[in-house]
Amino acid sequence: MxxxxxxxxxxxxxxxxxxxxxxxxxxxxxxxxxxxxxxxxxxxxxxxxxxxxxxxxxxxxxxxxxxxxxxxxxxxxxxxxxxxxxxxxxxxxxxxxxxxxxxxxxxxxxxxxxxxxxxxxxxxxxxxxxxxxxxxxxxxxxxxxxxxxxxxxxxxxxxxxxxxxxxxxxxxxxxxxNTTETWPEVAHPGVAAALREIHENPHHPWTVGRLSEAAGMPRAAFSRLFTAEVGEAPMTYLTGWRLSRAAQLLRETDASLARIAPQVGYSTEFALSAAFRREYGVSPGRFRSAAAGRAADT
Structure with a gap:
């Protein structure tokens, strides 16, 4: 990875x-x-x-x-x-x-x-x-x-x-x-495989069970190892990645929230909006407006 x-x-x-x-x-x-x-x-x-x-x-x-x-x-x-x-x-x-x-x-x-x-x-x-x-x-x-x-x-x-x-x-x-320093790597191939799936397919209806299947591991062992190596539980990391991708699309495209939602794994724009506000503290619309304003000032 x-x-x-x-x-x-x-x-x-x-x-x-x-x-x-x-x-x-x-x-x-x-x-x-x-x-x-x-x-x-x-x-x-x-x-x-x-x-x-x-x-x-x-x-x-x-x-x-x-x-x-x-x-x-x-x-x-x-x-x-x-x-x-x-x-x-x-x-x-x-x-x-x-x-x-x-x-x-x-x-x-x-x-x-x-x-x-x-x-x-x-x-x-x-x-x-x-x-x-x-x-x-x-x-x-x-x-x-x-x-x-x-x-x-x-x-x-x-x-x-x-x-x-x-x-x-x-x-x-x-x-x-600094080869002797600790470098943040994901060593386990199963965890790396699950991360690749999350990054490449955030729209997929992932569950811990489906991610553990992608990793080729039992669910409980996968959840423990993923949390230990990545620092967050699988679904917490998935949510963060989805919303990060949504923020990138809001900043870099003019796609509507209704179009962005299914691309990042949310069934409706309202579900995405609620999750986005919890993560970023602002609505998607305000986030996009602020990003556009900063770009205009550049």
Missing amino acids: DLISEVIRTVRVGAAQARLIRQDAPGVRFPAFAGSGFHIVLHGVCWLVGDGDPVFLRPGDIVLTTAGGAHGLSETPCDLADLPLIEMGDLPPNPGPASFEFLCGNYRLDHARTPRYLRTLPGLIAVSPDEERHPETRAVISLLAAHVTKPQPGSAATLRALLDLVLVHVLRQWHEQ
Whole structure:
């Protein structure tokens, strides 16, 4: 099972944002937020400040905030509380002198949960890309920098693709550089088979019994093993996946709720609407309107 691809599909439900930040001393603090994001150091050097020891960053280094934890970038090692909060919003970079410069990108999941696979990783991940082994990473960063500094027609459509690529490259390279760390994998072939069925056929009238048949396992053993490996009971995971897919369709298509419902396993638009509101805290219509408004502002 390709877990990185599943992570990308899930975070894409959120609002995509990116900006260039030119920062002088002492640095800047980012508050906790619902979502995942990254910083790419372009010029100068700085320190990543969070819960652990400060980490020195050079040009080209990438920081991934896996689950939106509070953190900061500082000219010198310091306590996070000593840094001033960043001014949020789509703002142009500071035209004055700067100690360091970085690209910032994120998916804000204001009405969704960060994927479990990211929540199992360290809250802050710093990666120094190996340009000899992965020259494509530098190419992706250059494309993102050009997108942010000189927006062109079609920028709103390309931003998500570029953020996806950065996240994919960071997760791949962190995994390569940390082979002793626990990587969220589904090892059992039966559980992996059930997950594939859920992901590829969310419209199917699944029950725990039918999923256990797809896994080739007794129902009780399947339910225990699935929960242990995935972190959620089979039907809880199924519901989350269906609603995540519904949110993606609401954001990326103009299909009516009546058309979306059977695609994600709900018999009526009313059943989907009720489940969606429980999961995301807003109605499907408000979710779509908010997504459209953010896209128009991009």
